[in-house]
Amino acid sequence: MSTFNALPGFRDFFPDDLAVRTHIMRAWRDVARRYGxxxxxxPPLEPLELYIEKSxxxxxxxxxxxxxxxxxxxxxxxxxxxxxxxMAGARAAGLRKPIKWFAVPQLFRYxxxxxxxxxxxxxxxxxxxxxxxxxxxAELVAAAVDILRTLGLxxxxxxxxxxxxxxxxxxxxxxxxxxxxxxxxxxxVDKLERETPEAIAARLTGEAGVTAEAxxxxxxxxxxxxxxxxxxxxxxxPGIAAELERMERFFGFLDAMGLGGYVRFDLxxxxxxxxxxxxxFELFDTRGELRAICGGGRYDDLLKRIAGTDLPAxxxxxGDVVLTELLRDRGLLxxxxxxxxxxxxxAGTEQRGALLALAHSLRDAGHSVEYSFAxxxxxxxxxxxxxxxxxxxxxxxxDEVAAGEALVxxxxxxxxxxxxxxxxxxx
Ligand code: HAM
Numbered sequence: 001m002s003t004f005n006a007l008p009g010f011r012d013f014f015p016d017d018l019a020v021r022t023h024i025m026r027a028w029r030d031v032a033r034r035y036g037x038x039x040x041x042x043p044p045l046e047p048l049e050l051y052i053e054k055s056x057x058x059x060x061x062x063x064x065x066x067x068x069x070x071x072x073x074x075x076x077x078x079x080x081x082x083x084x085x086x087m088a089g090a091r092a093a094g095l096r097k098p099i100k101w102f103a104v105p106q107l108f109r110y111x112x113x114x115x116x117x118x119x120x121x122x123x124x125x126x127x128x129x130x131x132x133x134x135x136x137x138a139e140l141v142a143a144a145v146d147i148l149r150t151l152g153l154x155x156x157x158x159x160x161x162x163x164x165x166x167x168x169x170x171x172x173x174x175x176x177x178x179x180x181x182x183x184x185x186x187x188x189v190d191k192l193e194r195e196t197p198e199a200i201a202a203r204l205t206g207e208a209g210v211t212a213e214a215x216x217x218x219x220x221x222x223x224x225x226x227x228x229x230x231x232x233x234x235x236x237x238p239g240i241a242a243e244l245e246r247m248e249r250f251f252g253f254l255d256a257m258g259l260g261g262y263v264r265f266d267l268x269x270x271x272x273x274x275x276x277x278x279x280x281f282e283l284f285d286t287r288g289e290l291r292a293i294c295g296g297g298r299y300d301d302l303l304k305r306i307a308g309t310d311l312p313a314x315x316x317x318x319g320d321v322v323l324t325e326l327l328r329d330r331g332l333l334x335x336x337x338x339x340x341x342x343x344x345x346x347a348g349t350e351q352r353g354a355l356l357a358l359a360h361s362l363r364d365a366g367h368s369v370e371y372s373f374a375x376x377x378x379x380x381x382x383x384x385x386x387x388x389x390x391x392x393x394x395x396x397x398x399d400e401v402a403a404g405e406a407l408v409x410x411x412x413x414x415x416x417x418x419x420x421x422x423x424x425x426x427x
Contacts, residue, residue, distance in 0.1 A: 009119025020121045020327075020338035021122065024320050025104060028124040028148040035143045037102040037126055042083035044106070048073040050082045062109040064119075076108035080125040080305060081275070081299065081315065089307020097130030097311075116291040116322040126296075127315030129303065134246050137279040137298060137314055138253035144294050144316055145262045151323070152332045155286075158293065161266035162250070162281040165297070167243035168267060171221045171230075174237055176214030177204075179239050183274075184208045185218070190270040192222055201286060227251065227265035241418070250279060275299040278314070285326050293326060294318035320326055341367035343390035344406075345374070345381040351396045354421075358394060358406060361425035386411055394424065 005188045013021060024345050032039065049067050065075035072136045077083060080103055086100055103125045111117050126143055127135045141160050148158055169182060177185045195203075204215040224230045227247065234240045247265070254260050263281075271280045278298030285293065296316025304310045327333050346352070350402050352373060359371040370382060370388055378395060385393040395407040406424055409416045 007119070009041075011118065011120070015228070016336045020333055021320055022323055023334045024151065024327075025122070025124075025325055027147055027370035028102075028104060028318070031143055031147045031150055031231070032102045032126070034146070035100070035126075037100045037140070037143075040084075040087065040101050040103050041105065042077070042080070042087055042103070044077055045074050046077050046083060047355055048075045050073065050086070050306070051078065054082050054275060054302065055275060059109070062111055064108045064110055064172040068319070073266070077105060078109045079273075079298055079317065080105050080107070080123065081127070081302065081317075084125065084127055084315070085299075085302045085306040085313070086236070088127075088313075089303045089311070092129065092303070092307075092309045092311055098136060099129040100127075101129070102126045113363045116325055118321055122305060123319040124318045125315060126314060129310050129313040131314075132300070132312040134279070138250050138257070138314060140296065140314055141281055142254060142257050142259055142294070144281075144318060145259050147318065148283065148323075151169055151327060153326070153330065155261045157326070158262070158265045158283055158285055159332055160281050160283050161269045162247075162263055162279060163265070163267050163269040164243060164247055164279045165270075165276055166278055167240070167247060168241050168270070170237075170240045171234060171267070172218060174234065174240060175217035175221060177208070177210050181208040181210065185210065186270050187291045189218065189222065192268050195372055198273075225265075226266070230265070230267070247279075271295060271297060275302045275305075277301055281316070283318075283331075290322050290325055337389055339368070340370050340388055340390040342369045342392050342394050343381070343385035343388055344369060344394045344396070345372040345376075345384070346373050346396035347377070347398065349373075350398065350399075351401050354396050354401045357422055358396065358425065361421075363392070365427040382409065383410075385409075 032327050048063070051060055051063065059078050062073045063078055065073065067075050084101065088101065092099065104122060106120055110119060113119060126140060128140060141162065145160060157328060168186065172182060172185055173179065185208050188200060188208060201215040201219060204210040204218060205212055224233060231244050235244055251260065251263065254263050269280055269282050269383050276297040277300045282292040282299030283294040294316055299313040300312040303313055319328055342362050344355055346355045355371055359369045362369045370390060372384060381395065382393055391411055393409045393411060395409065399408070400407055405418045405420050407416055408419050408424065
């Protein structure tokens with residue numbers, strides 16, 4: 001008796017589970033192809049240094065890090081973006097811009113395991129490098145939306161919430177937050193959904209040294225839930241108008257693609273990772289039952305800091321865990337039962353040679369084939385074929401073998417035909 005279990009937060013993928021994962025990854029790769037992203041990968045172990053400071057304290061606390069036998073400080077990768085920045089930065093000079101790459105790494109974070117959060121997950125990463133214009137931000141959000149549409153989800157199931165750190169910065173500076181307290185202020189307002197406005201105001205004055213008046217002005221900013229309302233309230237202020245104009249172009253691009261109904265302006269999207277510099281976004285289920293399905297944004301300084309290559313960049317990560325939960329909740333998981341094109345069987349041992357020859361030539365022709373040597377009657381084999389989800393049965397009784405034919409039965413309709421073996425195995 002085995003008493004071993006997978007570690008907490010790690011998954012065993014039984015065939016049914018793996019079929020779901022494959023279904024999701026097929027949609028990821030399909031949209032990557034349609035949008036012209038090329039696949040890359042990097043090492044699952046990276047130097048610890050790569051994440052310190054670059055990713056920010058939230059991720060650094062969650063690292064699976066250790067010292068290897070060569071006395072190096074290393075860690076399992078918790079995210080892909082620093083690896084991408086290193087790789088793309090190293091080759092960028094020789095590559096056509098914008099560089100559009102995608103990857104499907106397995107990532108590791110020592111998090112408290114809960115619904116939608118595990119200690120390993122597979123994460124699709126789409127990134128665009130070398131394009132500063134907001135059209136690239138729109139392209140990326142469109143790709144994320146199209147992945148979920150490909151999986152059968154609609155605007156009733158999910159929404160992309162979009163903000164811009166530059167706009168938020170301009171609004172907070174305008175409200176009176178000191179420049180050197182901005183990052184702390186972002187982290188505080190990031191909790192607006194979970195804490196009361198009073199608690200947020202108290203933290204802004206207490207921890208971020210913001211005046212009570214400025215804290216009230218910050219909370220007033222977040223009272224606006226519509227982009228038009230923010231534009232009306234702050235559009236006339238110096239330093240804010242240009243930021244609003246950029247967002248307006250972004251929404252205009254998505255409207256033009258017919259995807260406007262999937263995106264919503266939401267200043268409350270801040271994102272935990274430290275490297276984002278511009279438009280940031282997260283995709284959520286509309287019922288608000290799950291954690292973020294996907295998150296990303298623009299990180300224009302990261303390649304310079306990691307690889308010394310000054311190139312604007314943006315991307316997103318979409319994990320398989322929350323996505324699987326959402327598809328299950330909406331009844332959109334695929335049928336994972338294996339299916340066969342043919343089930344080949346014969347009455348007795350004399351037909352084995354013919355049976356193996358037919359099964360193999362059918363497989364050579366590209367069909368999926370299961371066969372049985374069991375000495376049983378036709379009806380028993382027909383039942384087996386249905387249980388195995390085979391679309392057709394090729395039956396080789398003594399008469400059929402003598403005539404060089406098979407009796408082919410369509411499992412669904414029950415229709416039967418005698419077909420010459422040579423014809424049957426034709427591709
Ligand atoms: P992130 O927001 O940390 O971003 O993760 C992106 C997505 O990965 C999340 O929305 C969630 O679906 C999934 N995810 C993250 N952590 C876990 C976990 N512990 N268990 C299950 N799923 C998880 C990033 O990682 C950025 N590097 C994305 C990016 C790419 N930004 C630019 N390019």
